[in-house]
Amino acid sequence: MSRMLPIIRKEFIHILRDRRALMIAFLTPVIQMIILGYAATTDVRNVPLAIFDQDRSHQSRALITAFVQSGQFTAHAYVKSEQELAALIDSGQARAGLVVPPEYGRAVTAGRNADILFILDGSDPSVASSALASARLIGASLATGVREEMLARRGATLATMPGAPQVRERVWYNPDMDSAVFMVPGLIGLVLQFQATLLTASAVVRERERGTIEQLIVTPIRPYELMVGKILPYAVVELLVVGEVLLVGTLWFGVPIRGSLLLLVAIACLFLVSTLALGLLISTIARTQFEAFQLSFLTLLPSVFISGFIYPIDAMPAALQLISKVIPLTYFLVVVRGIIIKGVGIEALLPQIMALTAFGVALLTIASLRFRKRLD
Incomplete structure (x- = not known):
């Protein structure tokens, strides 16, 4: 013990002197707990719903209101054709679609069965199963209400009433709602996010700790050339x-790849620029590899939960939904799942491509500007 005490004392002195690392070590768990406490929810709410109302009657409006007021769905857009509805679901802007037939109001009024079509994006089984159960419950509740209203008008019994809205479901992309179809494509983005950021986070810090930063300082290389040179390998x-x-x-x-493999690899390169540049930016901020490691996890773990990898973004508070928009993984998950599961093309992914390009340019520029060709 007498030999160990000096070592213990030395380590405590080292920890207390490195106040930046100590502050990061204490603040990181608190920030993660606060963010993940709100994001880690399995409740499915506010599922974006595309509505194709061909009837535009009082009864169809009551049907749509029942879906929206349930809290499970939000009216994302009213479309004028099934092709427009399909495009919204393909691009991920809507997670479900409601198609009301032209004679829906007359059928309900006449006491006939009135079928409506509920289309569901099955690429995310957790959201799809909950939304499907909610749609069935809403349809059954509305049917009971219609029957009771007609019963009161006609004086008939509930068992003799023939007509009521009937929800017909159709699950796209993943009819069996297999969780592997949803999780495996997302793992591509997750693996890239973790490895790329951690690999480059210690790049500049390692040069500084090994004393080789002086060699970089005396060379005529520009900051952005150094950043790109470190990113490419x-x-x-x-x-x-x-x-x-x-x-x-x-x-x-x-899990089959339904879309273009070449397009997926090309967009993956854009995503890699963002994640690698983020790691380099962290390496220009941190002074030790321990700090770089802690800062990396400060950005990595919350991004996994807020990006939509596990939990649906639509179910999160508005503040976390806003934060998700500045996380590159959020956009790449839409890309990789859209290409692999849905087989969509570049037209449906243009917003994500533009966002990833902007992130890559911005992060690489900031990392280059932060690097100083001088000893701190």
């Missing part, structure tokens, strides 16, 4: 990781 490694994950997902889990 890791980008090659991560692209190989993308191929590896795709092979495992396809061969092992049986």
